[in-house]
Amino acid sequence: MDHVQEKMAEHASREPAPATFFTPLNFLFLAAILYTLYLTFRAPTPATLPRPPPPVVFKTYTPRTLLPFSGNDGGPVYFAVRGKVFDVSRGRNFYGPGGPYSNFAGRDASRGLACGSFDEEMLTKDLDGPLDTLSDLGRDEMEALQGWEERFNEKYDVVGRLVSVEEFNQGKA
Template sequence: MSQELPVTPEAEVVTIFTPVNLVLLSLFLYLLFTRLRPTPTPVLANPEPTVFRTFTPKTLLPYNGVDNPSVYLGVQGKVFDVTAGKSFYGPGGPYSNFAGRDASRGLAKNSFDEEMLTDVNEKLDLLEDLNDEEKGSLRDWKGHFEGKYMLVGRLVNEGSDEAKEAGL
């Protein structure tokens, strides 16, 4: 003999607050929050505006990452801001001897030796003795810098018309 239990209205109540629904609701609210929250204003690494200017070897020298937080280097008469690559070009980096200097000869010859750098008291190296392979290497390096770093100036000889025009 089986007896059936009577069905009461309380037994038919279905709640939407199940553990699964609460997890889904929490996930929905989190995603909604992440999409609608205000994004913080990005802080620029170099808050000072960069103005294209003329450099001589002597005026470029302080931009070596030690005397100045910015790191610049020259390649074939162009000056690039390589501060974003400070781990490479700044103090302690593998290319640090190029910081604040004309790196053209060293890049062309794929050499980081100090003798590849022109003395800041001498005229810029015209690189007339480079062979075709070295010219190609320099062209590739220059393209790399043009594609990756901001051009901030031109590098001219001390006492040249361009330097005098710039007040150097």
């Protein structure tokens, strides 16, 4: 039994292993505490507001002064419907250069939209003459034009009104 007692004495004389602080569990706990402190005391990120769109300037246009707004060279695309001038630049792929409705850009599109035609003869030829009164259009055509106008009112900004050169020169604009 000496041998057994010797082993027990040897085992008892050993110092217990020092408790170590560096265990994986303690590292995870410390990381969680540090992350929580970081979230609590970090500087808040400043709120950034989106830039507002540029202000809409309401102007009076004549057929000649509306003509440059055809979207060429990346400029804005405007056209008129029953005297209202719409900024349709957001729909540049439809109304700008190369788009299916590009012949209306910078022009009075009322007759063409009412008749469902993109033909050149639907556009006013005399830019200094009176505006198209659309008086010869039928009920169906006027309803179609009203539908287009309502759609444009919902989607695009009205940036002005279209008047004849004579009205503009008389100061009725």
